[in-house]
Amino acid sequence: MIAIDAITPTSEQASFCYARSEMRGNWHVSGEAAFFALAAWLVGGGCGGTADAGQASNTGPSTQTLVDELCADFREAACGDAQDEQQCLVDLAEEQDLAVAEGCQTRLDAYLKCATAGTIGCSAIEGEPLEPEVDSQCSELHATFWECVTRVPAECGVGYGAGADGVSCGVTCPEFSSKCQGPSQFGPLECICETGPHAGTTFAASDCSRGLIMATGHTCS
Numbered sequence: 001m002i003a004i005d006a007i008t009p010t011s012e013q014a015s016f017c018y019a020r021s022e023m024r025g026n027w028h029v030s031g032e033a034a035f036f037a038l039a040a041w042l043v044g045g046g047c048g049g050t051a052d053a054g055q056a057s058n059t060g061p062s063t064q065t066l067v068d069e070l071c072a073d074f075r076e077a078a079c080g081d082a083q084d085e086q087q088c089l090v091d092l093a094e095e096q097d098l099a100v101a102e103g104c105q106t107r108l109d110a111y112l113k114c115a116t117a118g119t120i121g122c123s124a125i126e127g128e129p130l131e132p133e134v135d136s137q138c139s140e141l142h143a144t145f146w147e148c149v150t151r152v153p154a155e156c157g158v159g160y161g162a163g164a165d166g167v168s169c170g171v172t173c174p175e176f177s178s179k180c181q182g183p184s185q186f187g188p189l190e191c192i193c194e195t196g197p198h199a200g201t202t203f204a205a206s207d208c209s210r211g212l213i214m215a216t217g218h219t220c221s
Helices: 063-076 082-102 105-117 136-150 210-220
Strands: 121-123 131-133 157-163 166-172 177-182 189-195 202-205
Touching: 063 082, 063 105, 082 105, 082 131, 082 136, 105 136, 136 210, 166 189, 166 210, 177 210, 189 210, 202 210
Parallel strands: none
Antiparallel strands: 121 131, 157 166, 166 177, 177 189, 189 202
């Protein structure tokens, strides 16, 4: 097992841009860097990751109505089909659960309203087929939602290092940081809050991607 101290926020650390194929639920490792570009998941400014201050707005369409409309738009896109619609429904069901659990419903609704108002385009990760994609003008709203869910702000970075016997990875933020180690980037990982208000607290993470980020934000911040 490589030493956890091997993580350094150098070229293998990215400004906190998760790379997630918009609305697809797929997480992609870019080279050796365990960071993800969630269509600007944490690129938008202004959200500190706090939950919604009040109750979800009851004006306009319901969340489920917006979800159904957006996923129907995925099916009707030039590159879309029924499978894209179904995957969209699955992904957004997960996001709805997270929004309720973390108190981030109004942020999710704001993103969905933007997504349904815009045009669904098509894009592809290199070597993969075209897939429906929400208008990039909504990326900042999606970033704000995920900041709220993860409690990890946009200025954070993810570090990753591989060794002969395992991997180490962690999150580095101005106010807190974590370091983890395990047999592979897919976990399981043993972690510790290295700095911040909960420095010294140990915890587990499922992987060096969303699992690491969620666990760090909820334990170390």
